[in-house]
Amino acid sequence: MKDKKDFAVFILTHGRPNNVKTYKTLQKAGYTGKVYIIIDNEDKTQKEYLKKFNNKVIVFDKKEVSKTFDEADNFDDRRAIVYARNACFSIAKDLNITYFLQLDDDYTEFAFRFNLSNEYKFKGIKNNLDQVFESVLMFYKSVPVLSIAFAQGGDFIGGDQSGFAKKITLKRKCMNTFFCSTKRPFKFIGRINEDVNTYTCLQSRGNVFLTINAITIDQLQTQNNKGGMTDIYLDQGTYVKSFYTVIHSPSCTKIALMGQKNRRLHHKISWPQAVPLIISEEHKK
Numbered sequence: 001m002k003d004k005k006d007f008a009v010f011i012l013t014h015g016r017p018n019n020v021k022t023y024k025t026l027q028k029a030g031y032t033g034k035v036y037i038i039i040d041n042e043d044k045t046q047k048e049y050l051k052k053f054n055n056k057v058i059v060f061d062k063k064e065v066s067k068t069f070d071e072a073d074n075f076d077d078r079r080a081i082v083y084a085r086n087a088c089f090s091i092a093k094d095l096n097i098t099y100f101l102q103l104d105d106d107y108t109e110f111a112f113r114f115n116l117s118n119e120y121k122f123k124g125i126k127n128n129l130d131q132v133f134e135s136v137l138m139f140y141k142s143v144p145v146l147s148i149a150f151a152q153g154g155d156f157i158g159g160d161q162s163g164f165a166k167k168i169t170l171k172r173k174c175m176n177t178f179f180c181s182t183k184r185p186f187k188f189i190g191r192i193n194e195d196v197n198t199y200t201c202l203q204s205r206g207n208v209f210l211t212i213n214a215i216t217i218d219q220l221q222t223q224n225n226k227g228g229m230t231d232i233y234l235d236q237g238t239y240v241k242s243f244y245t246v247i248h249s250p251s252c253t254k255i256a257l258m259g260q261k262n263r264r265l266h267h268k269i270s271w272p273q274a275v276p277l278i279i280s281e282e283h284k285k
Contacts, residue, residue, distance in 0.1 A: 004032075004033045004034065006097060006098045006099060007033060007034070007097065007098075007099045007100065007101075007133070007137060008033065008034035008035065008036055008092070008095065008097050008099075008100050008101075009026065009031065009033065009034065009035045009036070009100070009101045009103060009133075010036050010038050010088050010091070010092075010100050010101065010102050010103065011023060011035065011036070011037050011038065011103050011104075011105050012038045012081055012084040012085065012088075012102060012103070012104060012105065013037060013038065013039060013049075013104075013105035014039060014040065014043050014079075014081075014084075015043060015044070015045055016045075016105055016106075017045045017048035017049045017051075017052055017053075018048070018052070019105075019106075020037065020053075020105045021105065021106050021107060021108060021220070022103050022104065022105050022106065022107040023035065023037070023053075023105075025107045025108060025109060025110065026103075026129065028126070029109075029110045029124075029125045029126060029127070029128075029129035030125070030126065030127035030128050030129045030130060031129040031130055031133065032130055033130065033133070034097075035056060036056055036057075036058050036091070036095075037049060037053045037056050037057045037058070038058050038060065038084050038087065038088065038091065039057060039058070039059055039060075039084075040059065040060055040061075040062040040078075040083060040084060040087075041059050041060065041061050041062060042062050042063075042078065043059075046059065058091055060083075060084070060087040060090075060091065062078050062083045063078070065083045065086055065087045066078060066083060068086060068187070069082070069086055069187040069188065069189055070187075070189050070190070070248075071190065071191045072189065072190040072191060072197070072244050072247050072248060073191055073244075075191070077191070078191075080191050080192050080194070081104070081194065082188050082189075082190065082191060082192070082194035085102060085178070085188040085194060086187055086188050088100060088102055088180065089180070089182055089185050092180075092182050093182050097182070098181055098182055098183060099137060099140070099141075099179070099180070099181050099182075100179075100180055100181075101133065101177065101178065101179050101180070102177065102178040102180065103177055103217075104176060104177075104219060106219045106220045107217050107218065107219045108218050108219060108220065109124050109125075109217070109218040110124070110125040110129055110132070110150075110215070110216075110217055111123060111124045111125055111215070111216050111217075111218065112124075112125065112214065112215060112216075113151065113156065113164075113165070113213060113214055113215065113216050114168050114214050118167065118168055120159075120160045120165040120166075125215075132215060136148060136179060136212065136215070137179065140179050140181070143208075144208065145184075145207075145208040145209060145210055146180075146184050146186050146202065146207050146208065146209055147174050147178045147179055147180050147184075147186075147209050147210075148174070148178075148179045148209075148210050148211070148212060149173075149174040149175055149176060149177045149178055149179070149209070149210070149211045149212070150176075150177045150211070150212060150215045150216055150217050151164060151171075151211055151212065151213045151214075151215065151216040151217075152175065152176055152216060152217060152218075152219070153216060153217070153218040153219070155211075155213065155216070156216070164213045165213075168213065168214045169213055170210045170211065170212060170213075171210065171211040171213060172199070172203060172208070172209065172210065172211075172271065172274075172275055173196075173199055173209070173211050174195065174198075174199045174209035174210060174211055175195040175196065175199075175211070176195065176217065176219075177217060178195075186198070186202060186207070189201060189248060190244040190245070190247070190248055191244065192240075192241050192244055193241045193242060193244045193245050193267065194244075196242075196245045196253075196267055196269075197244055197245050197248045197249070200245060200248065200249040200252060200253060200269060200274055201248045201249050203274060203275045204249060204251070204252065204274060204275065204276075206276055238264055238265050238266055239255065239265045242255050242265060242266055242267035243255060245267045245269075246267070249274065251273055252269060252270045252271075252273035252274035253267055253268065253269050253270070253274075254267075254268050254270075255267065255268070256268035
């Protein structure tokens with residue numbers, strides 16, 4: 001990567017020092033740049049992280065970070081990733097890094113979803129992840145957006161019949177992976193469902209978040225992977241999780257049933273009400 005000195009990957013993790021799958025997945029896919037393991041000072045496995053990853057580990061003060069943004073509740077329960085997400089901006093500044101990519105700790109693969117003919121075809125990234133990150137970073141620098149994400153495996157349920165598989169495009173969502181810059185700071189909001197809370201609320205105010213559907217990450221199912229956010233999801237379920245977005249953006253989000261067979265409660269966004277739209281020239285008076 002040309003920007004190795006000014007770019008780093010931050011893997012956000014908690015309670016899984018021996019199961020940081022993303023670290024190995026990055027290496028397998030050919031990433032050779034800086035990697036830091038971001039943990040909080042309330043993690044009981046801190047010593048194990050330090051023993052395994054040495055000077056790659058950065059510890060932040062979770063309670064202090066909690067004072068810097070709207071958690072949207074008064075539960076005093078900090079078993080959530082939002083604190084690490086917000087801590088990353090000051091961590092990057094301390095490291096003299098301008099651009100960084102936030103990743104969860106449970107990724108099993110990075111992949112392309114389209115071939116060179118722009119046809120939908122899955123292909124795992126094996127040795128050129130440096131070039132992929134560099135290309136996305138070049139695009140990010142060229143457009144006035146707060147953050148850019150890769151698509152997720154779940155976006156392509158239905159295979160080539162899914163909405164994400166129709167053509168290479170950009171979506172106005174942004175989840176799970178975040179290309180960020182200290183020059184474009186923002187706060188993630190809400191204790192859980194922080195990614196959806198943030199891209200709905202901040203985009204309603206004229207900011208832009210994007211997802212690139214040509215590249216995707218695959219990860220373990222949350223509730224089958226111990227540690228991380230699993231405990232809080234098991235305790236509170238998807239209804240409470242999704243309602244944080246309704247609290248932050250009641251004008252464009254609601255709780256609805258999602259899925260075909262095993263249906264579950266989930267957030268539903270009305271995009272015409274969520275983000276400013278460009279009016280067609282035909283309506284000009």
